[in-house]
Amino acid sequence: MAADLLQGSPRIAPSILSADFSRLGAQLAEVMDAGARVIHVDVMDGHFVPPITIGPLVVDAIAAQVHDGGGLLDVHLMIEHPERQVAEFARAGADSITLHWEATPHVHHALGAVREAGCGAGLALNPATPAEVVTGVADLIDVALCMTVNPGWGGQPFIASSPAKVAALRGLLPAAAAIEVDGGVDVESAPRCAEAGAALFVAGSAVFGAAEPAEAYGRLVAAAGAA
Numbered sequence: 202m203a204a205d206l207l208q209g210s211p212r213i214a215p216s217i218l219s220a221d222f223s224r225l226g227a228q229l230a231e232v233m234d235a236g237a238r239v240i241h242v243d244v245m246d247g248h249f250v251p252p253i254t255i256g257p258l259v260v261d262a263i264a265a266q267v268h269d270g271g272g273l274l275d276v277h278l279m280i281e282h283p284e285r286q287v288a289e290f291a292r293a294g295a296d297s298i299t300l301h302w303e304a305t306p307h308v309h310h311a312l313g314a315v316r317e318a319g320c321g322a323g324l325a326l327n328p329a330t331p332a333e334v335v336t337g338v339a340d341l342i343d344v345a346l347c348m349t350v351n352p353g354w355g356g357q358p359f360i361a362s363s364p365a366k367v368a369a370l371r372g373l374l375p376a377a378a379a380i381e382v383d384g385g386v387d388v389e390s391a392p393r394c395a396e397a398g399a400a401l402f403v404a405g406s407a408v409f410g411a412a413e414p415a416e417a418y419g420r421l422v423a424a425a426g427a428a
């Protein structure tokens with residue numbers, strides 16, 4: 202199930218970072234009723250990036266709702282030493298775990314640990330990190346996450362050079378690896394990323410910052426040619 206959602210038709214992945222946490226379950230229900238099946242969870246540790254956000258407790262708290270609705274939890278670790286936290290997030294209910302190239306000297310080991318924990322393995326690249334770094338671990342990557350803003354905050358403007366990097370990643374990785382874009386994704390930037398080869402589109406403020414998240418989700422689906 203998880204693999205199908207990650208590797209199948211293009212998907213919009215709402216990021217709960219921009220949701221109203223006082224009614225998180227209701228916000229999830231809104232986007233899942235509208236068709237969302239990949240829910241993006243942004244984990245920040247106050248070290249790799251300044252903010253501190255979500256931990257395994259929140260993943261555990263929403264896992265049953267997301268899984269019962271046929272969805273998966275796409276956990277994006279913006280933390281130092283991500284390999285130390287893989288087992289904990291897998292236990293909490295993560296279906297895919299994405300770690301940053303810049304966050305550990307042990308990328309090969311960490312991606313292997315994610316798969317050993319039974320999750321899809323994602324590798325995220327900051328805007329300044331060249332696409333070519335994926336070549337040494339191409340066979341260990343289920344998802345390559347191209348940061349289209351600098352990590353740390355929702356609501357930042359899309360970096361215009363990103364589609365070229367998406368295209369470079371698409372050329373470097375086997376077809377089985379999906380390309381995910383994250384940051385500043387809206388109805389303007391999503392089609393440019395889709396054209397370059399992205400299949401997973403993380404959207405925080407464009408979904409939960411809108412007056413009607415379900416309608417905003419639908420507009421993004423149409424713009425990206427996603428499901």
Ligand code: DX5
Binds near residue numbers: 243351357404406
């Ligand atoms: C940023 C996070 C994103 C964030 C995107 O560091 O990785 O997932 O939620 O937010 P928007 O869509 O508002 O740029």
Ligand code: ZN
Binds near residue numbers: 242383
């Ligand atoms: Zn993210």
